[in-house]
Amino acid sequence: MESIESILNDDFIGKTVTIHGWVYRIRSSGRITFIIIRDSTDIVQCVASSSLGERYNDISSLTVESSLEVTGQVSKDERAVTGYEIKISDFKIYQRNEFFPITKDKSDEFLLDNRHLWLRSREFTSILKIRSTVFKAFADFFYNNGYYQVQGPMMVSTATEGGATLFKLKFFDDDVYLTQSSQFYLETMIFSLEKVFTIAPSFRAEKSRTRRHLSEYWHAEGEAAWLHNDDMMNVEEKMIEYIVSEVLNKNEKDLKLINRDISKLERIKAPFPRIKYRDLINKSREFGMNLKYGDDLGADEEYNIMIHYEKPLFVTNYPEELKTFYHLPDPENPGEILCHDLLAPEGYGEIIGGGERIWRLDELLERMKKAGLPEEDYYWYIDLRRYGSVPHSGFGLGLDRLVNWICNLNNIRDAIPYPRTVRRIKP
């Protein structure tokens, strides 16, 4: 058995091969039938003719997405969709479909309800392949840089990012939450491993419908002892550069298939520009925006900024009020914290949130008090500042958002096989 991709070259001309897959398109003109067959690797034109005798009717009457195996001789044919053709001499039908419900004219809702079938489209197949590269490249990058992969729990008793977006569930007799981030648990592990990363789902009850929020998303997080905010950004820009270069190396065909402008990805080379929040607020006037110091940047603001950038942009030094309690204040700029967001170009906006963590006990307790958080619930997080505390920094990257940008999609829903949003929990 050969993969379709492997036979699409001149070495196979004149050879007899067997492939298996699904009917991608079929067109019959009486005594001759053209069947485009797809497998996970590519598509190829196959031709059946009445030389198959009585069995010809079986194959010429197949419908889209029926599964089959064909054997035949390969020839070169410039008119065929991928340049070669297989003349079918034998075949086996696994399943004959009556019809396949997915067609081009179907509504978004219909396609979402039938996501389990829509995943077979060539576009989605390519997105899934790119996503697979992104996940592997993320992990490889950190393994190559001396990080250990770790796992935190998904069911937790405390909020990381704030209460509004927590999913609550029953855990025996208690109320617990689905985790919003593994950060705090990663912080506990730097005391044994120093540098750690994780790839895990995070859950956020995002009630507003946006093109970049999922209720369940894949969160790639890293945490490293001894690193400061700038050091962490140095790591992150190399990581993004590496992931993009891996996608360019491994998925060129897929990027073309989804019409991604490859030249834009080729520009994604470290270092990335860095700007302080307050300078960005001033600069945004050049973009015709009317932001003032203290305004939070949401999807719309980030879009309007990032359509002006070709590379990702680090925004640092947000005002303390805009971020969660654990961020380290900047001693040189009162009221600002040593944090960063990484905004993706072409209008995509935030893909990473990160920064340096408060590591001194009194400072943390003060910030928690200000935020109104009960110390008891966070005793273990506080303990980290009691026993051999060290400066450390970390980040969280939304992998679905990264795929969304790399694939240049319109909606994050299409970057993940089974999106969970405020209105969707099936299939």
Ligand code: ATP
């Ligand atoms: P946003 O401002 O878009 O709501 P956030 O600042 O709340 O994002 P963080 O808490 O910084 O997000 O989480 C780290 C990263 O996780 C984000 O930079 C983003 O890439 C990703 N992320 C956060 N929330 C979601 C979500 N609902 N769906 C998909 N990815 C998300």
Ligand code: MG
């Ligand atoms: Mg948010």
Ligand code: MG
């Ligand atoms: Mg944000």
Ligand code: MG
């Ligand atoms: Mg953030």
